[in-house]
Amino acid sequence: MHLEPTVELKILDPRLTQWGLPDYKSAGAAAIDLHACLDAPLVLEPGAPAALVPAGFSVFIRDPFIAATILPRSGLGHKQGLVLGNLTGLIDSDYQGPILVSLWNRGAAHVTINPGDRIAQMMFVPVVRPSFALVEEFTAATERGAGGFGSTGRAS
Numbered sequence: 001m002h003l004e005p006t007v008e009l010k011i012l013d014p015r016l017t018q019w020g021l022p023d024y025k026s027a028g029a030a031a032i033d034l035h036a037c038l039d040a041p042l043v044l045e046p047g048a049p050a051a052l053v054p055a056g057f058s059v060f061i062r063d064p065f066i067a068a069t070i071l072p073r074s075g076l077g078h079k080q081g082l083v084l085g086n087l088t089g090l091i092d093s094d095y096q097g098p099i100l101v102s103l104w105n106r107g108a109a110h111v112t113i114n115p116g117d118r119i120a121q122m123m124f125v126p127v128v129r130p131s132f133a134l135v136e137e138f139t140a141a142t143e144r145g146a147g148g149f150g151s152t153g154r155a156s
Contacts, residue, residue: 005063007124009128012098013037013056019116022057031071031121034101042113044105050085054101064093067127070101070120081107084120091122 008023014038016022022032037056038044044051061068070089076082084092085102105111113119 004026005066005124007066008062010058010060010096011056012058013054013140015116016056022122032124033073034070034103034120034122035114036101036113036117036119038113038115040115044082044103044111044113046081046105046108046110048105050102052101052149053103053113055120055122058096058098059091060110060137061091061093063078064129065127066093066124068122068124069092070099070122073118076111076119080107080111082111082113082119089120093127105137131135 011017011021016035019035020033021036024032034055037054042051042053059068068091070084070091072083083104083106085104089102091099099122103113103119
């Protein structure tokens with residue numbers, strides 16, 4: 001099933017019209033690139049605390065069954081060590097503030113972020129909001145049960 005919900009987009013930094021408004025760069029792209037809306041280059045030293053970098057826009061998703069995630073760009077993370085300080089950002093459907101990207105340099109050398117650089121990506125995802133049934137005991141037992149916390153995936 002193909003859904004194309006509408007998300008309201010508010011441009012906060014007019015330079016995005018030069019650098020590229022949020023958009024999908026190919027027919028198969030799962031996310032939109034986020035640009036660093038900085039006034040001057042930002043140098044991130046290895047292991048230093050994360051820096052919050054504005055992306056120059058805000059969104060209003062509105063639909064509580066949709067959220068946005070902020071993810072690192074794979075090339076920057078692998079080649080330069082530039083990842084997100086919070087690992088994955090989450091934008092709730094009712095948030096309307098500026099999109100900020102927490103950038104952290106986990107690499108061995110400094111990384112310079114210039115105004116307009118593509119620094120991260122935003123992907124919209126479906127949200128499942130289950131209701132909770134309060135129980136004294138679960139309705140069925142599984143083979144695993146409560147055992148094995150932290151042991152799955154390990155060779156015996």
